[in-house]
Amino acid sequence: MKITGLILAGGLGRRMGRRDKGLQPFRGRPMVAWAIERLAPQVEGLLINANQNPEAYAAFGHPVIADRIGGYAGPLAGLHAGLSACETPLLVTAPCDSPFLPEDLVARLHGALEAAGADLAVAKTGNQPHPVFSLVRREVLDGLTAFLESGGRKVDAWYAALKVVEVPFADEAAFANINTLEELNQLQT
Secondary structure, three states: OOEEEEEEEOOOOHHHOOOOHHHOEEOOEEHHHHHHHHHHHHOOEEEEEEOOOHHHHHOOOOOEEOOOOOOOOOHHHHHHHHHHHOOOOEEEEEEOOOOOOOOOHHHHHHHHHHHHOOOEEEEEEOOEEEEEEEEEEHHHHHHHHHHHHOOOOOHHHHHOOOOEEEEEOOOHHHHOOOOOHHHHHHOOO
């Protein structure tokens, strides 16, 4: 089955001093470059959701799409933009600030999604789901649009209407988000 990848880079970077997280240098390259390197081989095509610095993101060679819902409405707005733009039956998301995402993320999410006949598969480590690492069917777009247009922003509230399967992963570090300059500096070595 054909799957499009979506790198979520649309936030304001509040916890990083309002810096564009995806463009912050990490081990000699922008953080988004690490996420692209990990996700691109797992999908047929890749999109980048960014609401600032579109030219900088376009330099990575993938289409850049902005949120269609205004006001920096969070990761669901990025997912909405990705589902609106993707031409494949499935879309997988990963954040720009997770340079260690699993190289088998898509295969494992896809296997679980199909086995469960689910609408959405989400990665989980221990008891912690990671909703920005998910695989979703395009058919959920209308419901997501209605949820966002009604003011909904919470991922778990949106999930409640879907058939969701959680997919266990053992390596918690693979899902580490680098949210602050302190975290970025700690992981540089």
